[in-house]
Amino acid sequence: MGxxxxxxxxxxLRVIGExxxxxxxxxxxxxxxxxxxxxxxxxxxxxxDAFEASxxxxxxxxQVEVTGTLTVYAPKGRMQFQVRGLSAAGEGVxxxxxxxxxxxxxxxxxxxxxxxxxxxxxxxxxxxVTSPRGKAVHDVLRTLRRRYxxxxxxxxxxxxxxxxxADNIVAALAAVGSAPGVDVVIVARGGGSYEDLMxxxxxxxxxxxxxxxxxxxxxxxxxxxxxxxxxxxxLRASTPTAAAESAxxxxxxxxxxxxxxGRMLGSALLHARQGTAHRLALLARSRVLTDPRTLLAQxxxxxxxxxxxxxxxxPALLAADRARLGAVSVALARIAPRLAALPSARLDLAVAGxxxxxxxxxxxxxxxxxxxxxRLEDLSPLGILGRGYAVCYAEDGRTVVRxxxxxxxxxxxxxxxxxxxxxxxxxxxxxxx
Numbered sequence: 001m002g003x004x005x006x007x008x009x010x011x012x013l014r015v016i017g018e019x020x021x022x023x024x025x026x027x028x029x030x031x032x033x034x035x036x037x038x039x040x041x042x043x044x045x046x047x048x049d050a051f052e053a054s055x056x057x058x059x060x061x062x063q064v065e066v067t068g069t070l071t072v073y074a075p076k077g078r079m080q081f082q083v084r085g086l087s088a089a090g091e092g093v094x095x096x097x098x099x100x101x102x103x104x105x106x107x108x109x110x111x112x113x114x115x116x117x118x119x120x121x122x123x124x125x126x127x128x129v130t131s132p133r134g135k136a137v138h139d140v141l142r143t144l145r146r147r148y149x150x151x152x153x154x155x156x157x158x159x160x161x162x163x164x165x166a167d168n169i170v171a172a173l174a175a176v177g178s179a180p181g182v183d184v185v186i187v188a189r190g191g192g193s194y195e196d197l198m199x200x201x202x203x204x205x206x207x208x209x210x211x212x213x214x215x216x217x218x219x220x221x222x223x224x225x226x227x228x229x230x231x232x233x234x235l236r237a238s239t240p241t242a243a244a245e246s247a248x249x250x251x252x253x254x255x256x257x258x259x260x261x262g263r264m265l266g267s268a269l270l271h272a273r274q275g276t277a278h279r280l281a282l283l284a285r286s287r288v289l290t291d292p293r294t295l296l297a298q299x300x301x302x303x304x305x306x307x308x309x310x311x312x313x314x315p316a317l318l319a320a321d322r323a324r325l326g327a328v329s330v331a332l333a334r335i336a337p338r339l340a341a342l343p344s345a346r347l348d349l350a351v352a353g354x355x356x357x358x359x360x361x362x363x364x365x366x367x368x369x370x371x372x373x374x375r376l377e378d379l380s381p382l383g384i385l386g387r388g389y390a391v392c393y394a395e396d397g398r399t400v401v402r403x404x405x406x407x408x409x410x411x412x413x414x415x416x417x418x419x420x421x422x423x424x425x426x427x428x429x430x431x432x433x
Contacts, residue, residue: 013067021033030045030047062088124150125152125182126247130155130158217243302379303380307376397414
């Protein structure tokens with residue numbers, strides 16, 4: 001056993017394999033892991049100081065390259081590979097590079113949720129960046145045709161793998177994102193190996209997605225695959241089909257939403273009509289419409305007050321005139337002896353002045369009384385009818401007909417004029433516009 005141990009430890013080997021198990025526990029002096037290559041499995045250990053110096057975080061599934069020697073653990077007769085050097089290999093190197101880029105872009109805020117935009121609910125034009133020959137383009141178009149056939153699709157067919165793929169995707173995003181009428185852009189690719197998806201881990205593609213003027217939905221690879229493009233996109237879907245479903249609503253969902261809005265609108269209109277009908281019913285029951293005399297109540301009351309005031313004013317005015325005439329008579333009686341002593345010429349002048357002033361005073365009084373009487377006549381409803389107007393009542397003789405639209409051919413009405421009432425029948429109705 002010792003000879004075998006010394007012999008094996010004298011050989012330095014380089015091994016590339018996939019990590020299938022890894023045990024890194026605090027307090028252990030070594031890190032234990034297992035490498036596999038198809039059906040072959042090899043147990044490995046690396047001392048803590050060498051592991052930390054390598055800077056490689058061991059994860060299940062990553063490819064690593066190890067250098068070291070085979071050794072035998074004599075107490076249990078178990079052979080292990082003692083690792084002296086550890087580095088990422090193949091896909092592992094790529095994953096480390098992608099992780100470093102992701103951390104840098106995240107520190108710039110490109111992956112923050114508040115930066116990402118909401119998708120339009122009803123896009124009219126959808127941009128699509130994918131390979132024109134892959135399965136993804138058919139999945140997206142078939143899904144959009146089934147769910148939302150009203151949308152127009154603007155396809156930018158580009159290579160999605162290879163050396164020039166990243167440049168092509170960036171150019172396609174710039175062209176489709178700035179095209180007139182495009183509301184949302186789908187970036188899609190079918191499944192593949194990690195190396196095949198590397199164009200979508202390119203920094204230029206990530207920045208082109210972040211700078212696109214419209215929201216971007218990604219559907220790259222399968223469910224477990226997550227690229228930097230997915231992290232930066234406004235919405236990440238698990239597959240191209242899921243990306244199409246996320247970018248456009250289903251037609252039956254749109255129909256259901258429109259039906260719900262229609263029901264809400266109908267309910268609102270019904271409530272509005274019921275409210276209006278209730279207000280109209282209240283107005284129809286108001287005194288103004290049920291008793292036309294209500295309209296004439298205040299004018300009639302004002303007329304009565306004016307007539308009462310006039311009746312009170314006329315006797316007072318006449319009494320005042322009588323008092324003034326009495327005073328004038330007394331004054332004349334006092335001055336009559338003196339007038340008699342005056343020369344006849346001056347007496348004649350005084351008499352003539354009295355004759356002139358007396359009629360003028362009476363004329364002013366009669367004018368004032370005539371003006372008050374005319375105002376009283378203007379305020380009288382009978383005075384209005386006396387000028388040629390008439391009032392039309394319904395057959396019951398109480399309801400006033402105010403509009404020609406209220407009349408019905410053959411209906412009996414009563415027409416009140418100044419000095420009487422006539423029963424009439426409606427033979428024709430002319431409504432003025």
